[in-house]
Amino acid sequence: xxxxxxxxxxxxxxxxxxxxxxxxxxxxxxxxxxxxxAALRGADTRLGEVDARRSTLxxxxxxxxxxxQRFDDEAKSxxxxAAxxxxxxxxxxxxxxxxxxxxxxxxxxxxxHQRGIEDRELAVMEQREALDTEVAKLDAEAGGLESEAQQLxxxxxxxxxxxxxxxxxxxxxxxxxxxxxxTELLDDYERCRRRARGVGAARLVGGTxxxxxxxxxxxxxxxxxxxxSGAVAHCDNCGCILVP
Numbered sequence: 552x553x554x555x556x557x558x559x560x561x562x563x564x565x566x567x568x569x570x571x572x573x574x575x576x577x578x579x580x581x582x583x584x585x586x587x588x589a590a591l592r593g594a595d596t597r598l599g600e601v602d603a604r605r606s607t608l609x610x611x612x613x614x615x616x617x618x619x620q621r622f623d624d625e626a627k628s629x630x631x632x633a634a635x636x637x638x639x640x641x642x643x644x645x646x647x648x649x650x651x652x653x654x655x656x657x658x659x660x661x662x663x664h665q666r667g668i669e670d671r672e673l674a675v676m677e678q679r680e681a682l683d684t685e686v687a688k689l690d691a692e693a694g695g696l697e698s699e700a701q702q703l704x705x706x707x708x709x710x711x712x713x714x715x716x717x718x719x720x721x722x723x724x725x726x727x728x729x730x731x732x733x734t735e736l737l738d739d740y741e742r743c744r745r746r747a748r749g750v751g752a753a754r755l756v757g758g759t760x761x762x763x764x765x766x767x768x769x770x771x772x773x774x775x776x777x778x779x780s781g782a783v784a785h786c787d788n789c790g791c792i793l794v795p
Contacts, residue, residue: 622672
């Protein structure tokens with residue numbers, strides 16, 4: 552009789568262990584599938600896309616800004632050359648009307664060239680300003696996404712911490728139960744769990760395994776219920792340890 556009671560306690564312990572393992576599995580799944588985790592991945596993906604566009608536009612803006620500066624430098628150089636010729640013209644050093652006329656023509660040519668360069672500079676400046684506006688929009692969008700991502704990280708960390716606390720409690724209780732079982736039975740249970748997707752032991756109710764909810768032959772169910780005390784039986788369908 553004592554052996555029967557001991558076996559009953561052992562199998563009840565196995566079912567309690569299964570209950571804790573199921574809870575641990577459910578908590579781990581919940582941790583991995585938190586809504587905030589998926590939302591964070593989405594925010595990070597959008598932020599990466601914005602950063603890529605911003606990087607492309609920033610590079611283009613820098614290129615246009617360099618072109619704008621080059622035109623500005625060229626226009627200033629032409630202005631200085633024209634001003635220098637004019638200073639010479641009006642210095643009184645040149646007496647020849649023909650030479651003065653040639654110098655005046657040079658000044659006019661320099662001024663025309665300068666105006667052409669300034670027109671090109673203006674067109675490039677408008678491009679740069681348009682790019683400035685686009686980059687500023689992307690900066691604002693990136694800032695919003697970074698803020699959203701940080702909030703999601705904080706919320707995710709809180710949710711994970713809460714689940715981790717539950718996991719700690721369940722794992723501790725689970726380990727205490729596992730320590731009460733024989734190494735042989737525990738190893739068998741773990742093997743069954745790996746094969747049956749987490750179900751290592753289940754109650755046999757009537758002719759139905761509560762692990763896979765499939766029926767086993769009535770003669771097999773009867774044999775298990777009348778089997779020797781402490782004998783380990785397995786479900787023909789899922790392979791888990793059956794507890795009558």
